Amino acid sequence: MGKVEGTFQATSWDDRTVAFSFTFELRDDECYVKAVSGLSAKRLRYKLVLYFPAEDRRVLLYDNFYCDEPHIHIGESNEKIPYAFQGVRKLLEDFANDVELATGLEIYEWVEKVERILLENHLYHPFL
DSSP states (O other), X not given: OOEEEEEEEEEOTTSOEEEXXXXXXXXXXXXXXXXXXXXXXXXXXXXXXXXXXXXXXXXXXXXOTTXXXXXXXXXXXXXXXXXXXXXHHHHHHHHHHHHHHHHSOOOHHHHHHHHHHHHHTTSOOTTO
């Protein structure tokens, strides 16, 4: 099955390094077929994280990485806030919007690059 992952980094307004890492993977595991609804999401496992690497502090995490329903973690909390997955493009847009709300950082360019990487690796089709 296919897998892509990567990280982007920038300097925030207060001179701290901020990083956005992503992992998308197609899985045959039964739990990913059940846990995620929608044609574009079948067998798709994902994790999107915004964090401060120097402080090893997470700001925001969207994932379904451990056969869970799609959910969000805010900050270092382990509380799972349900997320209504409506496709990869919407997932990336929602994540970018929440990053901007939480930090003021605009990561839309990074999100567009991730979408292109997913298309190039056949892990996503915009019409599904």
